Amino acid sequence: MYSFLNDYSEGAHPEVLKALNDTNMQQTVGYGMDEYCQKAKDVICQRIHNSDADVHFLVGGTQTNMTFISFALSDYQAVIACDEGHINVHETGSIEGTGHKVLTHPHVNGKVTIEMIQNILDSHSDEHMVQPKMVYISQTTELGTYYTTKELEYLYQFTQANDLYLFLDGARLGSALVQSDAPSMYDIAKNTDAFYIGGTKMGALFGEALVIMNEQLKKDFRYQLKHKGAMLAKGRLLGIQFYTLLKGNLYEEIGAYENKMAQIIRKAFMDKGFSLYETSHTNQIFVDLPIDTVRSIEEHYLVTHIKKINSNMERIRIVTSWATSQKEAENFAQMILSL
Amino acid sequence: MYSFLNDYSEGAHPEVLKALNDTNMQQTVGYGMDEYCQKAKDVICQRIHNSDADVHFLVGGTQTNMTFISFALSDYQAVIACDEGHINVHETGSIEGTGHKVLTHPHVNGKVTIEMIQNILDSHSDEHMVQPKMVYISQTTELGTYYTTKELEYLYQFTQANDLYLFLDGARLGSALVQSDAPSMYDIAKNTDAFYIGGTKMGALFGEALVIMNEQLKKDFRYQLKHKGAMLAKGRLLGIQFYTLLKGNLYEEIGAYENKMAQIIRKAFMDKGFSLYETSHTNQIFVDLPIDTVRSIEEHYLVTHIKKINSNMERIRIVTSWATSQKEAENFAQMILSL
Amino acid sequence: MYSFLNDYSEGAHPEVLKALNDTNMQQTVGYGMDEYCQKAKDVICQRIHNSDADVHFLVGGTQTNMTFISFALSDYQAVIACDEGHINVHETGSIEGTGHKVLTHPHVNGKVTIEMIQNILDSHSDEHMVQPKMVYISQTTELGTYYTTKELEYLYQFTQANDLYLFLDGARLGSALVQSDAPSMYDIAKNTDAFYIGGTKMGALFGEALVIMNEQLKKDFRYQLKHKGAMLAKGRLLGIQFYTLLKGNLYEEIGAYENKMAQIIRKAFMDKGFSLYETSHTNQIFVDLPIDTVRSIEEHYLVTHIKKINSNMERIRIVTSWATSQKEAENFAQMILSL
């Protein structure tokens, strides 16, 4: 049965896999000190017009979040996220596992807002409570929305003014990068203290590229990487993949493609008058459907159940990726329209 | 310059890479619940004649050690290792990072002995000191030696009798498995509470297969995996690789090949009368050489400096792998003989 | 200015201080292994009709919570509390500091309810989320309310049925013990996995007596005590104080006295028609007052500002204790009545 469960159901984008094949028998030094990691760092630095950025390659998203957040925070400091934030819900307490509280507030359209941060700051006033020190956001968010360039700039101005770090989780960054009102990689670099460029969900076999902009958060990060079990022996594998994704436009092409595939399906839902939980043109679709419709879909496709809305309606999630078959997307849309 | 620095200088064994290529566009569920992980688990269970073993796939060695050791120990418990143990020296305090002391004693031929464990037990008698609860060993050891079947059996009897877990780090397990007096995978499963089958240094792109034998250490380990950032989204990548390595004899063939390559070089050192620090027939060679000889070698080859012995002598390490060129090994040997 | 800020503004109850004076020059062994700790344990065991309870004495409440909760939970497990729970708000992330998430839900009258626990269980279904394993409640609660015997019994039945531990923080236990519908110490012991009898806020210089009922949570707790820096060298100080408080009725007399002092003040607020945020007859009063009234009070007394209700009203907290001067309580009441 064809799966729209997520954007990591297949292996790697063919170009990425080819690069791994082509370099397989070359000898390199280990642990990310090789020439491919250097080349990948160079293309990232070029994209953000900043040769001083500190770039590190890690294997997965939870690992990247826990390794960096625990590096940036002192023992008694906390990170702010919205209630739907990945670090709050879907990482089995890995941030708390490194000793830090995740302070949350109900999301607004999947996002963290300045009001919500202010509210948390106002209620954390002395040493009997944790000290908020970082704001964690995702681009795209867990609900498929994204921060516009303006929103990101305002957030960063606010966090700067309040002595907070701003950290952006870009597990699905490509899906946002190609939106006309969303920040470019250069904009993100200018308006965060650190961010990561997702690979796992964007065509790599695995891997996330952490980019540290804040000078105070750069020193000795490689020690932290190793300390948290996050330094890959054959680090080159990450360098090769990110160099392939980022040296030209492949990363953005993947983002555009998966968004286009999602749009084929989203349009069908809209044409049939179904209620979309959000309407961002990214690669995740959240739609509320009659249970019978969900049943029909599930005869042919794997989709994710998000929650029961009421006795007749359910919310499901459909995710597209670089690997989504256009034919399957069209068939899916056709099926919806024919209901 | 040709590198004998380590056994992870190249990508993956061609058969492993082929399997990744062949399956690349298949859809599977994530996080290690796919059919390839199941097949890899099945071949491991067959090899150890035990269908109840709990098998999990992780990305790297430090990650596997810290995730499992912290899972098995209570807050106040410690793990015993020899001073050269990987967890003691080369993991940037990752075990301590999870809250646990590593209790050490000088190694005997790279190994942990019963006497050394007894000595530590004798000096940890009450609640003002940590409680030793696990013994960590490596096969092969950091010095290229290995535990014989008898040695492992005695160790396990001793740890069983003293309410200690025995955990075997098999990062380079293949190099030991093919020794006639070394324990088979079945022997290891019978004589440890848990062990891992190394992939990273044995022909995989990356990956270690943790095998938990002790019933008390099985419950909820997948929570721990995720909690420590060690659950790979595309878990299938690990399943595919370990299935390829272990379904037939590929894993042992790799072990035998790398040992054979090492022996070509080791024999040259012995024929020239150089002093080998140890003489196990595994894939690591430690040899004490005049500094001039080291200089000559380094004109053509990358090797690891271990330590200065005195003003004239240095100890170096040479490592072979599945990827070692036989021609380069022979050239190296020839060069030594011609000195 | 006379303080109604809290119940730890003075030193120790005179009888407690006398006992410390009387025993000062006696020699005892350290770390809680002395005869006074044994006597204190014995009177606790007698009160709960259970000679197998595991009793330990710690210095403070945050320390007791973090030491016990981290002892009971595995790495990936979480503790459930209401949003106002002390461990959630007022312990500077100490529970998270030991690696564990605090899962919260808005309180109902200061309390945790079965519905709220069920709701959290329902939304934590797999290994991508923390595993709820303990429910934390306080008696009295942070809002001065208390669990009735029936409520505690239902909670315990529910936690038992759902494989959760129930842990009761009794920092202000005495104020609840003397309520006719509240559980006795015996009832609490029967209906929790562990609880602590507060000393710091109940007449001791300092100290909390942790009572572990669940057999599985007893082994090696003294190691945990020391590991968390919570084992007092002169442990006798805790034994002497708890023996004094608990050998007769002193503990309950203190609870009754502080409640009576609070009632003098509470009655004045009620007689004047002010809105009490809660009406439990415990030693904490939460009352919403016009800002002018708060100003008048603060000319003579120290009270705690809880929150602004609106532009005209504020909520304040008044706390009484064993040390509260009856004359000051009556003066305070008189002042309110004369407004």
Place this chain on the structure above:
Amino acid sequence: MYSFLNDYSEGAHPEVLKALNDTNMQQTVGYGMDEYCQKAKDVICQRIHNSDADVHFLVGGTQTNMTFISFALSDYQAVIACDEGHINVHETGSIEGTGHKVLTHPHVNGKVTIEMIQNILDSHSDEHMVQPKMVYISQTTELGTYYTTKELEYLYQFTQANDLYLFLDGARLGSALVQSDAPSMYDIAKNTDAFYIGGTKMGALFGEALVIMNEQLKKDFRYQLKHKGAMLAKGRLLGIQFYTLLKGNLYEEIGAYENKMAQIIRKAFMDKGFSLYETSHTNQIFVDLPIDTVRSIEEHYLVTHIKKINSNMERIRIVTSWATSQKEAENFAQMILSL
């Protein structure tokens, strides 16, 4: 039976206890923000001629060590101690419990030396190993020896030159302060990054005064205190005790007295020709005795068995304190002489 087991067998020095009695019914604010804590801080600042020192009061030594060391170190950093260091052996892994490795080397006369630090620095060269960042020493040491002023100055110069913090555990500081060649409190403040003035073993009921000199280690330490469960509700108890001990010469008088009591006993051993393990004139005596002699002693006194030297000899420890009865010390000496 009279106990020479340790220096915390009794309660508090009579003057300390009197101060607690005298202030018992005064109201103060909590958590160390009261006037007594301020007065104690003032006298400490006067003694070290530095009004910018950051002074905090904690309950016990293990708590002080773990709270401060984890505050000062980043995740991947380690603390250096000698093998006999209290943090290495007798704190049940509490430092590791906060995530940090303790790097050790065999002691020299109970002390850490520059050579030993250099040796550890030399073998910790890259990010695959922990990064040494602090040196931990005790004054007096676990073996009753002490650092001279010159030794401390050299150590500090060395740690400064190598970007290491120097932290001095002064659990038994008074016994050293009265030695003519030992550093004064002023000298210690000038030659460490932080130190603590012990109370528990020096006449207080409990308590240690942490003095932070290094500007970079001062910010937000009160958050850390609370986070680690180390902030006493009735903080005044610590202020009152340290003010009493330090406002005049009481602290030094206690040190001189306990040393004098030890000397009475030490002299008897020397006169009888017994071999003292060390000969510093502090309050701990380590002596190697025939087992028969130990037996005789134990008919009348409690002493600590340190280790078996051989089949005929044992090493025991005798500790004196402010509370040691001069008559008992003299009787003990007489008993030795009459053997």
